[in-house]
Amino acid sequence: MISYEPFYQTLKAKEITEYALIFKHGISANTIQRMKHGKAITTKTLNVLCFILDCEVEDIIKHDKELG
Numbered sequence: 001m002i003s004y005e006p007f008y009q010t011l012k013a014k015e016i017t018e019y020a021l022i023f024k025h026g027i028s029a030n031t032i033q034r035m036k037h038g039k040a041i042t043t044k045t046l047n048v049l050c051f052i053l054d055c056e057v058e059d060i061i062k063h064d065k066e067l068g
Contacts, residue, residue, distance in 0.1 A: 001038065001063070001064055001065075002038070002040070002061050002062070002063060002064075003038070003061065003062050003063075003064045004035045004036075004038065004060065004061060005062065006058065006059050006060055006061060006062050007035060007049070007059075007060045007061065009059075010053055010055055010059045010060065011053070014053055014054075014055075016052075016053065018032050021049075021052065025052050027045075027048070027049070027052070031045055046060060046061070
């Protein structure tokens with residue numbers, strides 16, 4: 001199963017809030033909500049998040065066999 005735990009660690013490390021992602025960078029609140037609940041996001045969204053956060057994919061998601 002995909003985990004977004006690295007995403008929240010990256011946000012904290014870069015001192016960026018979910019609020020800033022939504023209102024400054026245009027990420028939809030629905031996307032943030034989906035991530036909070038471990039639901040799928042598109043690769044396009046993943047690409048945009050990597051660009052905004054200046055990070056790699058593994059800084060946003062990880063595969064955790066224990067969750068699935």
